[in-house]
Amino acid sequence: KILLQKINATLTAKQNIIALKPFSADLYGGTLKGAADANTNNSSYQLHMNLKNVSAKDLLTNLYQFKQFSGNMNSNFSLNTQGNNGAELTRQLHGQAQFDFQNGQLAGTDIAYMARKALSLVNHSIKVPDNQHMTKFGHMTGQMQINQGVAHTQVNLTSPVLQANGSGPIDLNTKHLKLKCLATLMQGSLSDPKPIEPSIPFKISGAFSHLSFQPDTSAIIKTLGEQQLKKQLHGQLKHLGGKTLGNLLGNL
Numbered sequence: 001k002i003l004l005q006k007i008n009a010t011l012t013a014k015q016n017i018i019a020l021k022p023f024s025a026d027l028y029g030g031t032l033k034g035a036a037d038a039n040t041n042n043s044s045y046q047l048h049m050n051l052k053n054v055s056a057k058d059l060l061t062n063l064y065q066f067k068q069f070s071g072n073m074n075s076n077f078s079l080n081t082q083g084n085n086g087a088e089l090t091r092q093l094h095g096q097a098q099f100d101f102q103n104g105q106l107a108g109t110d111i112a113y114m115a116r117k118a119l120s121l122v123n124h125s126i127k128v129p130d131n132q133h134m135t136k137f138g139h140m141t142g143q144m145q146i147n148q149g150v151a152h153t154q155v156n157l158t159s160p161v162l163q164a165n166g167s168g169p170i171d172l173n174t175k176h177l178k179l180k181c182l183a184t185l186m187q188g189s190l191s192d193p194k195p196i197e198p199s200i201p202f203k204i205s206g207a208f209s210h211l212s213f214q215p216d217t218s219a220i221i222k223t224l225g226e227q228q229l230k231k232q233l234h235g236q237l238k239h240l241g242g243k244t245l246g247n248l249l250g251n252l
Helices: 056-064 086-091 111-120 217-250
Strands: 005-014 017-027 030-039 044-055 069-082 094-107 134-147 150-158 162-171 176-188 193-207 210-215
Touching: 017 044, 044 056, 056 069, 069 086, 111 162, 111 176, 111 193, 111 210, 134 162, 150 176, 162 193, 193 217, 210 217
Parallel strands: none
Antiparallel strands: 005 017, 017 030, 030 044, 044 069, 069 094, 094 134, 134 150, 150 162, 162 176, 176 193, 193 210
16 A cells, blocks of 8 residues: 555546546655556556655555665556456556666665675685675666566666666565676776676575575676686786787687
């Protein structure tokens, strides 16, 4: 359930179609605008909406009990569904959505700490700060393709100290998700940050109300092993083979 305030809508009814066009309301510090219609013959619905500057924490907590995420949310979505109860409406949900979060924070998990901890195992010059138990970011964008209540999602996150991208299914029926992500630490000035290689893979999974953030151990071992092997071969063979062989290895 969500709380709408200052609702302004034009309601029309023609034969079996009830339409709200246009529709606007205040929603958790921001606005919701768009159009909706319902077909009373087959209990089908269509929504075309735009969210602007909505409190992500309030919205996600009230919809899905997802309390870890906060920030200012902008989104566009076009959805259609059919059913006579909440479970049916979710199961028959189809459409697409784009979202953009500003000044966000993920409570309970420090992704930069996890990435630095993993990198420090092979690069002892990497300093590991204290675990802050939160991840702050300036910007996160993404898109969803929704089929039968499952949102196939791609997401990108940026901050001065971290960049991350990921993809995977978010199941609105079971309220579980399973994303595979890649985090890259950043260093240098805020205006011109540089990546610290290699990137660290990790997994986000579980129920919306209790998500788990874990490094992808098998993928990390593979990635770091390949990086170390490449460095060793590059140094040894460049020394033996001169510039030509060194240039070839540089293209690996």
